[in-house]
Amino acid sequence: MLYETGKNRITVFPSEDFDIRRILECGQVFRYRKTGDVYEVFAGREHAAARNSGGKTEIECTDEKYFVKYFDLNRNYGIIRLKLRDKGLVRAALDFGKGLRILRQEPFETLVSFIVSQNNRISRIKDTVERLCSALGEDAGGYRAFPSPAAMAAADEDFYRSIGTGYRAPYLVKTARLVAEGADLDSPGFLPADEARERLCAFPGVGPKVADCVLLFGYGRTEVFPADTWIVKACDRYWGKETNPVKVSRKLAATFGELSGYAQQYLFDYMRNCDDQDDKETTSQTTEDYL
DNA sequence: TACCAGGCTCCTT
DNA sequence: AAGGAGCATGGT
Numbered sequence: 001m002l003y004e005t006g007k008n009r010i011t012v013f014p015s016e017d018f019d020i021r022r023i024l025e026c027g028q029v030f031r032y033r034k035t036g037d038v039y040e041v042f043a044g045r046e047h048a049a050a051r052n053s054g055g056k057t058e059i060e061c062t063d064e065k066y067f068v069k070y071f072d073l074n075r076n077y078g079i080i081r082l083k084l085r086d087k088g089l090v091r092a093a094l095d096f097g098k099g100l101r102i103l104r105q106e107p108f109e110t111l112v113s114f115i116v117s118q119n120n121r122i123s124r125i126k127d128t129v130e131r132l133c134s135a136l137g138e139d140a141g142g143y144r145a146f147p148s149p150a151a152m153a154a155a156d157e158d159f160y161r162s163i164g165t166g167y168r169a170p171y172l173v174k175t176a177r178l179v180a181e182g183a184d185l186d187s188p189g190f191l192p193a194d195e196a197r198e199r200l201c202a203f204p205g206v207g208p209k210v211a212d213c214v215l216l217f218g219y220g221r222t223e224v225f226p227a228d229t230w231i232v233k234a235c236d237r238y239w240g241k242e243t244n245p246v247k248v249s250r251k252l253a254a255t256f257g258e259l260s261g262y263a264q265q266y267l268f269d270y271m272r273n274c275d276d277q278d279d280k281e282t283t284s285q286t287t288e289d290y291l
Numbered sequence: 292t293a294c295c296a297g298g299c300t301c302c303t304t
Numbered sequence: 305a306a307g308g309a310g311c312a313t314g315g316t
Contacts, residue, residue, distance in 0.1 A: 027297060118298040124314065125297080166312025171299080207299045228297040244306090245298085268297075 003073050005064045010073070014055030017077035019099020021052075026100050026269040027122050028217050030113050030129045031146070042133070043070055044106045045145040072101045072220075080262050087256055089263050090238055093270035100269060102261055103217060107185050109146045110218030115171050115205040117213070124164070131163040152176035171205025178203060189219045196221065208246050222261035225253040230271040231264060 003012045012018045020039045024032040032041040039050045048061035048070075061067045068074065081094050112132075117125050136151045137144030153176040160169035179185060183203070188196040193215065200211035212226035227235075227249035235241075235248045239255075242248050256263040 114297075115299095117296090119296060119311080120298090120313080121296045121315070128313095161312085164313070167310090168299090168312080205299065209298060213297065226297070229295085230297070272297090 003068070005068065008061055008064060010059040010061065010064050010067060010071075012057040012059065012071075012073070016098050017081075018057060018071075018073075018101065019052075020050040020057055022097060022099040022269070023071070023101050023103065026097070026265060027272065028213075028265065029103055029105060030117075030122070030126045031109075031133065042143060042146070043103075044109060045138075045140045046070075047140070047143055070104050072104055075101075077101060077262075080259060081266075084256070084259055084263050084266065087259070087263070089256070089266065090270065092274070093266045096270045096274060097266040100265060102220070102222065102265060104220050105217050106146065107188070107214065107218040108149060108179060110214045111175065111179075111185075111200070111203065111206070111210075112146075112152070112172065114210045114213045114217075115168055115175060115203075116165055118168065118205065118207075118210060128164045135159070135163060149176055149179040153180035168205055171203075174204040175206070188215060188221075193221060193223055197224070208249065212249065216261040216264070223253065223258050225249045225256065225260040225264045227252070227264075228268070230268050233275070234267045234271045 001013070002015055002018065003010055005011075024039055024041060029041065031043070032039060034040075037051055041048050041050070043066075046062045046066050048059050048067050050057050050059045059067060077100075081098070085091060085094055113125065113129055116128050133144040133146055136147035136155060138148075138151075139145075152172065155173070155176075157169045157173050160172045165172060184199065188199055191199065196215055196219075197208060197211045200206050200214055201208065206214070209226055209228055212224040215221035215224045216226060225231075227245040231252070232243060232245055232248050235252065239251065242251065252263070253260045
C-alpha cells in the first residue's frame with residue numbers, strides 16, 4: 001500500500017514511485033508552484049499542497065478522493081517500470097524518472113493548456129496559464145479555479161493576446177466557444193484511440209500531438225504516445241531516424257502498447273533534463289543534485 | 292543574431 | 305498524401 005488518507009489529507013509512504021517534484025516538473029501540468037519546500041498544485045477548482053519529509057509525502061488538499069485519482073495512487077509504477085525495461089525503454093530514463101506518475105487532469109483544462117503549449121516553452125506556458133486563471137477563473141477560496149468554458153468563451157481574441165498566447169488566441173476563443181456550446185468532451189474517454197484523437201483534432205489549434213497529450217493527461221489514455229520535438233530526438237537516438245512526429249508516435253505506440261503514455265513521459269523527462277549527447281555526467285549530476 | 296520551444300494551419304505539389 | 309512557410313513570444 002502506497003498511501004493512507006485522512007480528512008483533507010493524504011500520506012504517501014516512502015516510495016521510489018512517488019516524487020512530487022518529478023510528478024509536477026516533468027512537463028505534464030502547468031498549474032503548480034514551489035514555495036520553500038512545499039509544492040502546490042491547482043486542478044480545476046481543487047488545490048493540494050505537498051511536502052516531502054523523511055521520505056514520505058504529506059499532502060493537504062481540498063478533497064482527498066479527488067487527489068487519490070489525480071495522483072494515480074492506486075497504480076503500481078514499480079511494475080510498469082519493469083515492463084517498460086523489458087520492452088526496451090532506455091534504462092537511464094527509467095532510473096532518472098523514478099517517482100514520476102501520470103496525472104489525471106481535467107479534460108477541458110488539459111485541452112486549453114496544451115493548445116497554449118504548441119511551439120512554446122514550459123516556463124512560458126505556465127506563466128500564460130496562470131494569467132488566464134487569475135483573469136477568468138473564479139475565486140475558489142484564496143486561489144483561482146481554472147476558468148469555465150463559458151468564462152473563456154466570453155473573452156475575445158484581444159484578451160488572449162494580452163495574456164501572451166500570441167497567434168494561438170483565435171484557437172482558444174474558438175475552442176472555448178465550441179465547448180461552451182456543448183461540444184462533446186466525454187467520448188474521448190471511451191472511443192477507440194484513433195477516433196478519440198480525431199474528435200479532439202476537430203478543435204481549432206489541436207493537432208495530433210496536442211490531442212495525444214489531452215488523451216494521456218486528461219483522460220488517462222496510456223495507449224497513446226505524444227511525440228513532440230524531444231521525443232523525435234529520442235527516437236532518432238534509440239530507435240532510428242524518423243522526422244515525422246506522427247510516424248514516430250505510431251511507431252513507438254506500436255512498441256509500447258498500453259504502456260505508451262508512461263514510456264513517453266519517462267523519455268520526455270529524461271531527454272529534457274539529460275540531453276547533451278554525452279549524457280553520463282549530466283545524468284548523475286542532475287540526479288544527485290535532486291536527491 | 293539566429294535558433295528553438297510539449298505544433299498547427301494553410302497552401303503547394 | 306506529403307512537404308514546407310509562417311506564425312507570437314521570449315529565452316539562450
